[in-house]
Amino acid sequence: MNFEELQKTWQAQPAGVRVTIATEALLREVRRNQRNFAVLIFLRDLRETGLCLVAVLFFGWQGWQHREWSTGLLVLACAWVGGYMLVDRWQQGRCRPVVNDPLKHCVTHSLQQVNHQIKLLKNVLWWYLLPFDAGLAAYILIPSARSWHNGLDACFVTGFVVGFCGLMTGALYWVNQYAVRKELEPRRRELAALLAGLEGNASPEAKP
Amino acid sequence: MTAHEQETIFRRWLEEHLGLMLKVVRGCAASPPDQEDLFQEVCLALWSSLPAFRGEARETTWIYRVAFNTALAWQRGERRRRVGHETFLKFEVSPQVHPSHADALPEQEIVAQLYAAIRQLPPVDASLALMHLDGLSYQEMAEVLGISENYIGVKLNRLRKQLAEQWQGVAHEL
Numbered sequence: 410m411n412f413e414e415l416q417k418t419w420q421a422q423p424a425g426v427r428v429t430i431a432t433e434a435l436l437r438e439v440r441r442n443q444r445n446f447a448v449l450i451f452l453r454d455l456r457e458t459g460l461c462l463v464a465v466l467f468f469g470w471q472g473w474q475h476r477e478w479s480t481g482l483l484v485l486a487c488a489w490v491g492g493y494m495l496v497d498r499w500q501q502g503r504c505r506p507v508v509n510d511p512l513k514h515c516v517t518h519s520l521q522q523v524n525h526q527i528k529l530l531k532n533v534l535w536w537y538l539l540p541f542d543a544g545l546a547a548y549i550l551i552p553s554a555r556s557w558h559n560g561l562d563a564c565f566v567t568g569f570v571v572g573f574c575g576l577m578t579g580a581l582y583w584v585n586q587y588a589v590r591k592e593l594e595p596r597r598r599e600l601a602a603l604l605a606g607l608e609g610n611a612s613p614e615a616k617p
Numbered sequence: 618m619t620a621h622e623q624e625t626i627f628r629r630w631l632e633e634h635l636g637l638m639l640k641v642v643r644g645c646a647a648s649p650p651d652q653e654d655l656f657q658e659v660c661l662a663l664w665s666s667l668p669a670f671r672g673e674a675r676e677t678t679w680i681y682r683v684a685f686n687t688a689l690a691w692q693r694g695e696r697r698r699r700v701g702h703e704t705f706l707k708f709e710v711s712p713q714v715h716p717s718h719a720d721a722l723p724e725q726e727i728v729a730q731l732y733a734a735i736r737q738l739p740p741v742d743a744s745l746a747l748m749h750l751d752g753l754s755y756q757e758m759a760e761v762l763g764i765s766e767n768y769i770g771v772k773l774n775r776l777r778k779q780l781a782e783q784w785q786g787v788a789h790e791l
Contacts, residue, residue: 412777415731415784419750422728435631435660508686509666509679511763512744515686599693606741607764 454498461491468548479551486544493536501525513607520600527593530585538581542574623667630663634680637751638663641681644735644747645688655691662687674760677753681761685744692740734783742776749773 464487472480501522508515529536549570557563638659646655662683670679731750735743741762748758755766755773762769 412781415727415780416750416752418724418727419731420752422724438657438661507666507669508662508683509669509674510686511682511761512685512689512741513763515682516689519690596693603689603740606739607762 454495457494457498458491461487461494465491477552479547482547483544486540489540490537497529513604516600516604516607520597520604523593523597523600527589527597530589530593533585534578534582538578542578546570546574618668618670623664626667626670627664630676630680631660634677637677637680638684640747640751641684641688643732644743645692645740647733647736655688658691659684659687675757678757678760681748681753685761689740730784731780734780737783738776738779742772742779745769745772746776746780749776 465484468480468487469484472478472484507518510518550567553566554563557566638656642652642656642659646652663680666679666683674682735746738746744762745758748761753761755769758769759766
């Protein structure tokens with residue numbers, strides 16, 4: 410059997426499977442899915458930025474009550490992190506791959522998004538962890554410095570704060586890098602291989 | 618596009634292009650539960666894509682794009698399995714139907730083997746094989762995949778040989 414005969418058989422293929430579609434149920438499901446997707450996106454954005462907003466309001470109110478300027482640094486850090494996430498989400502939402510695009514465009518967009526996520530998580534120290542650490546350290550150390558009696562007090566409190574922030578930062582950084590290695594890098598390699606297949610490129614690797 | 622128009626077009630596409638959607642689904646997913654799952658994903662993606670459909674692309678090109686993009690995302694595990702949702706379709710494997718003569722391979726068996734061979738291919742080659750077997754022109758395939766017609770030609774040459782070789786082995790076994 411040559412290719413043309415195979416093609417002829419393929420085009421005249423018997424169903425092989427019998428499909429029963431409940432059209433009304435399908436339409437209900439697609440409408441529900443569309444609503445759920447919008448809600449899901451809204452809740453995700455709310456969760457990610459909501460915590461920062463609550464922190465800004467809480468520490469802002471506290472700083473105002475106690476007339477403590479150092480609290481302002483923590484408020485600024487929280488506002489920066491929340492704002493950064495919002496702007497990034499908005500920018501990424503604008504270049505989300507569209508399912509009716511040609512396959513190559515869709516894969517290229519998906520690869521760009523994965524590369525962006527990798528970049529974001531690899532730099533999480535600079536835009537998320539350190540600003541928050543700096544704000545937290547200022548929030549604790551500056552008011553407590555007024556009650557230090559000697560160098561030992563200073564060393565003890567500073568050491569505790571630096572140790573706590575360092576441990577917390579290290580743990581969060583490790584979790585983020587683990588996610589990059591275990592989830593994002595394999596997905597990037599897969600998409601890069603797919604794109605290479607579409608471009609006739611021998612090397613499946615693509616630089617992030 | 619009004620909701621009524623969207624629903625009308627969607628119903629018509631389901632009637633007219635169900636075969637096309639099923640071929641993509643069967644070419645990308647092996648087991649019936651996976652096929653059901655992927656088919657539902659394709660339907661949802663198609664519905665969501667409808668408001669953007671302006672009639673500039675052919676309907677079949679549009680449906681192929683949506684189906685392939687959805688199938689690739691589904692294969693990468695980017696879409697969650699649809700658990701606990703309302704089921705709106707049922708796949709049942711039909712019993713084999715009449716071979717034309719006693720020593721001929723049943724057509725259904727040939728098609729099943731072709732699907733199995735397609736599922737072994739890399740995703741882009743599988744997409745090309747499905748469209749080529751369906752008789753799409755180079756231009757139509759280029760529109761679906763977003764690559765040049767020349768490159769389609771090069772890939773198809775390789776693919777035809779590969780499928781023919783695979784097929785010889787399968788036919789021999791049968």
